[in-house]
Amino acid sequence: MKPIIYQLVPRWFANYNETRQKNGSREENGCGKFNSIAPKALKAIHDLGATHVWYTGVVRHATADRNNPTITKGKAGSPYAITDYYDVDPDLAVDESHRMDEFEALIGRTHKAGLQVVMDFVPNHVSREYKSLCKPEGVEDLGENDHPEWAFSPLNNFYYMPNSRFALDFKECTFVEEPAKVTGNDCFRPMASEHDWYDTIKLNYGVFYQGGGEKQFSPIPNTWGKMLDILLFWAQKGIDAFRVDMAEMVPVEFWGWALPAVKTQFPNVQFIAECYNPSCYRDYLNAGFDYLYDKVGMYEYLRGVTSKNWPAEGITAQWQCVDDIQDRMLYFLENHDEQRIASGFFCGRGRSAEPAMIVLSTLGKNPVMVYSGQELGEKGMDMEGFSGMDGRTTIFDYWGVRSMQAWTNHGKFDGKKLDAEQADLRCFYQKLLTIARDHPAVTEGKMYDLEYAQGEGFNKHEQFAFLRKADDELLLVVANFDDKEVPVNVRIPKEAFEYLHQKECKRAKAVDLLTDCVLVSKGANGKSSQQIAFTSTEPIQITLPAWKGVILEITTNSKRKK
Numbered sequence: 364m365k366p367i368i369y370q371l372v373p374r375w376f377a378n379y380n381e382t383r384q385k386n387g388s389r390e391e392n393g394c395g396k397f398n399s400i401a402p403k404a405l406k407a408i409h410d411l412g413a414t415h416v417w418y419t420g421v422v423r424h425a426t427a428d429r430n431n432p433t434i435t436k437g438k439a440g441s442p443y444a445i446t447d448y449y450d451v452d453p454d455l456a457v458d459e460s461h462r463m464d465e466f467e468a469l470i471g472r473t474h475k476a477g478l479q480v481v482m483d484f485v486p487n488h489v490s491r492e493y494k495s496l497c498k499p500e501g502v503e504d505l506g507e508n509d510h511p512e513w514a515f516s517p518l519n520n521f522y523y524m525p526n527s528r529f530a531l532d533f534k535e536c537t538f539v540e541e542p543a544k545v546t547g548n549d550c551f552r553p554m555a556s557e558h559d560w561y562d563t564i565k566l567n568y569g570v571f572y573q574g575g576g577e578k579q580f581s582p583i584p585n586t587w588g589k590m591l592d593i594l595l596f597w598a599q600k601g602i603d604a605f606r607v608d609m610a611e612m613v614p615v616e617f618w619g620w621a622l623p624a625v626k627t628q629f630p631n632v633q634f635i636a637e638c639y640n641p642s643c644y645r646d647y648l649n650a651g652f653d654y655l656y657d658k659v660g661m662y663e664y665l666r667g668v669t670s671k672n673w674p675a676e677g678i679t680a681q682w683q684c685v686d687d688i689q690d691r692m693l694y695f696l697e698n699h700d701e702q703r704i705a706s707g708f709f710c711g712r713g714r715s716a717e718p719a720m721i722v723l724s725t726l727g728k729n730p731v732m733v734y735s736g737q738e739l740g741e742k743g744m745d746m747e748g749f750s751g752m753d754g755r756t757t758i759f760d761y762w763g764v765r766s767m768q769a770w771t772n773h774g775k776f777d778g779k780k781l782d783a784e785q786a787d788l789r790c791f792y793q794k795l796l797t798i799a800r801d802h803p804a805v806t807e808g809k810m811y812d813l814e815y816a817q818g819e820g821f822n823k824h825e826q827f828a829f830l831r832k833a834d835d836e837l838l839l840v841v842a843n844f845d846d847k848e849v850p851v852n853v854r855i856p857k858e859a860f861e862y863l864h865q866k867e868c869k870r871a872k873a874v875d876l877l878t879d880c881v882l883v884s885k886g887a888n889g890k891s892s893q894q895i896a897f898t899s900t901e902p903i904q905i906t907l908p909a910w911k912g913v914i915l916e917i918t919t920n921s922k923r924k925k
Contacts (some may be wrong), residue, residue, distance in 0.1 A: 365806040366654075366730035367796050368481060369413035370698060372420055373397060373455050374439060375756070375764050376735055377404070379773045383763050386748035388438055389428070392761040394454045397465040404776045405476035411738065411789075412796025416473055417481035417606055419699060420758065421466065423450035423497075425490040425562060431538040433531070434491050434562050437749030437759030442483065443608055444490040444562040448505075448593045450497040463497075470601045479603035481635070486590055487612040488547030488563035491529070491540060499596070505566070505589060511542050517569040517584040521545070527553035531561060549612070566590075568617050580616055591621045598629040607652075610636035615646045622651030635693060635730075641684070648691055654730055657692035660685060665696065665719040668844055670710040675844050676814050676823040682726060694723040697734035699758050703743035706754030713740025713788050714910060718842035720792070721877075721912040722827060724799040725840050728806060731799060738792035739766035739785045794877050798914060802876075808833030811859045820852030820902065828853050832863045837919075839873065841905060842912035852902035860899060868919035871897040876914045 373395045380393025408416060420442030427435045430446065439454070456462035473480050495504050509519040522545035529540035532554050543553035547563030551573065555561035569584035571577040594605065610618070625632055633653040638644065644655055656662075664681045667673035685692055696704055696716055705713040724731050736743075736756060741764060743756045750757035756764055769780035770789070778786060799805050813828040821828075825845040831838045841853055860867055873882035873895050884895045884904060895903055897917055905913060 364414060365728055365800055366415055367413045367800050368415045368417050368693075368730060368732040369408050369411065369735060370417040370419055370732060371400075371408075371735040372442075372699065372756070372758060373400060373418055374420055374452075374758075375762050376400065376767060377771060377774070378761075378763050379768060379771065380763050381768060383745070383747075385746055386438060387761055389454060389761050393763060394439075394761055396457050397455050397462075397469045398457050399774065400469055400472070401774065401776065402472055402476060404771070405473055405478060407776050409477050410797075411733075411793050412798075412800050413478060413733070414800060415479045415481050415604060417483075417732070418469070419483060421451050421455070421482050422485070423447040423452050425492060426454065429453075430490065430492050433534065433536045434538045436562050437747075437757070439757075439759055439761050441562055442758055443485050443488070445485050445488075446490045446493055447495045447497055448489075449495050449499065449502075449596060467600060474601065480601065481604040481606055482597065482602050483608055484594060484597075484605040485608040486566065486617075487609045488560065488565050490562060491538065491544070491564050493564070502592065503589070505586075515567070515571050515573055517567070517579045517582075519567050520586050520589065521564055522551070522567050522572070524551070524553050530554045531557075533557040566613075568614050570614055578614065578616070580614075583620070587617055587620060590617075591624055594621065594625050595628065598625055598632050602632065604633040604635060604653075606635045606637070608637055610647060610652070611638045611640055611643055615643070615650050618647060618650035618652065626651065644685065644688060648688060652691075654691050654693045655688075657685070657694055657729075661692070661694055661723070662696065662701075665723065666709065669704075669716055669719050674824040675827040675842070678722060678726075678827050679812050679814050682812075690728045692727075693730045693732055694727075695732040695734070696720060696723065697737045698732065699734065699756070702754035703741055703756065704737065705740045705742045706744055707742075708754035713737070714784070714791075717791060717910055718827075718844050718912045720795060721840060721842050721914065724795050725805050725831060725838070725914060726810060726829065728808075731796070733792065733796070736764055736766050738789045739770060739781065740788050741766040791877070795914075798876050802836065802838070803833040804831040804836040804838045806833075808836070808838075809863060811862055813853065813855065813859065816854050816856040816859070818852075818854060820850070820904075821854070822849070822851075825849070826851055826907070830855070830859060830863060832865060837863070837865060837917040838876075839903070839915040839917055840912065841907065841915070843907035843910065845907075846909050848906065848908045851905045851907055853905060854902045855897065855899055857899040866919065867898040869896045869898060870894045870920050872918045873897075873903070873915040874918070876916055877912075882913075882915060 377395035377399030378393045425444040426440040427438045451466045453459040505520045524543045527543045529543035544564040547560040550559045569579045635654045636652045702708040704716040746752045747757040748760040811830040828841040
């Protein structure tokens with residue numbers, strides 16, 4: 364089955380409070396709870412087409428009211444400034460004293476809904492105030508036996524700057540850290556700027572950065588064993604996959620050691636790496652990762668096609684450059700780090716990404732991710748507090764997201780408060796994602812890129828086309844990135860028929876799976892027919908509306924006789 368990941372942030376996914384006070388507290392603006400992600404919500408996510416849910420921001424992290432506010436980003440804090448790897452965020456529990464029980468119950472509900480659970484693993488850095496109060500008995504805490512007088516040692520869990528004191532260069536800092544530890548984004552200065560990850564400290568995996576990057580991995584660095592224990596702790600709770608934050612900032616040798624160890628005990632657990640350096644892709648896959656983010660390739664290019672008038676034909680080069688590992692590249696158009704499609708920073712309207720999503724969802728067998736609110740055209744244009752009007756939905760503030768609140772409808776999860784455009788867009792996503800999840804031509808089949816074979820009547824700058832086939836199922840996918848309705852002539856070269864082991868057919872039927880509409884052709888006599896010629900000599904004529912696409916299921920005579 365093709366993985367379809369639905370990313371949601373529990374803090375705001377099921378928050379029904381509509382106050383939306385800038386820089387508001389948890390009490391003012393509310394906070395979603397594990398318990399609020401009810402069976403009805405999970406069923407709706409499954410029905411949308413998802414196979415997995417990524418619960419973002421579950422592990423306990425720094426918040427302004429529980430930690431030093433001068434080194435906390437926003438009132439709610441960054442979900443990536445972890446304060447205890449063995450705990451979950453108390454904000455997300457109805458009863459804080461039973462917060463782990465509530466999360467485990469959510470894992471159970473998710474599995475019962477036919478969905479797998481993805482959670483974050485943040486291996487590169489922790490909060491400056493990291494201290495585990497929930498670690499299992501006998502477990503040594505990070506930094507507990509460090510030697511702060513040593514700038515570097517593989518025995519230490521952190522990097523230190525002896526004879527210095529941590530400070531911020533943009534505001535007064537009341538947090539005392541002496542000697543200063545190295546900041547999470549590899550900032551080896553005791554004074555951090557507002558552009559640094561100043562709320563975090565970097566973990567030491569045995570790389571001597573101050574010594575030219577020398578790797579001291581024998582004996583195994585102390586941090587390695589502690590991080591493996593954390594992965595095993597969560598895997599035994601039923602976590603199906605880990606989305607690994609900034610995986611490439613941790614040496615690949617650690618992953619080659621740790622991931623096989625996890626999979627020995629939990630063979631079905633998968634790992635998704637946030638990795639942005641194409642030269643390292645294959646190294647991290649060989650180390651044991653199942654999937655990698657395809658951000659610098661397919662995401663950035665499709666964003667350019669959608670919002671910057673880049674030529675659609677360039678999509679071909681994006682899949683070709685990772686052709687040998689394409690099945691292991693995670694496609695997406697939104698996540699918590701990226702600007703919303705409907706924001707003023709992207710293209711201003713959720714519907715305008717439909718052709719890009721059609722391509723992403725059906726081009727390969729690889730996973731696809733959707734960020735909650737994307738299917739509703741969420742704009743992300745609020746001024747929440749620490750997060751300004753930047754086109755992103757805040758991960759640092761307590762907030763109620765308008766589009767999600769319209770869909771959740773105070774826990775009814777019925778979408779009754781969606782406007783017509785939101786409801787229509789969600790319907791599109793549901794049809795598209797279920798096609799991607801359930802149709803063998805997409806989940807198992809071969810792909811044949813048709814772009815090179817197109818000629819008159821096909822604008823390669825604005826349209827992209829390809830075939831997918833598995834057994835008797837044949838799909839023709841055509842996406843239109845033009846801002847106007849256009850007639851398109853799609854040519855199928857003889858090589859495509861040979862590659863897909865497909866016979867040509869003069870009397871075929873084509874039904875658009877997105878609309879259930881039959882493609883109508885016109886003969887030489889001007890009469891309309893529900894039959895088309897699927898041959899290498901006659902182009903297929905399709906009229907495509909602006910910013911739309913079709914997924915045509917082609918049925919030949921031989922198939923219909925069966």
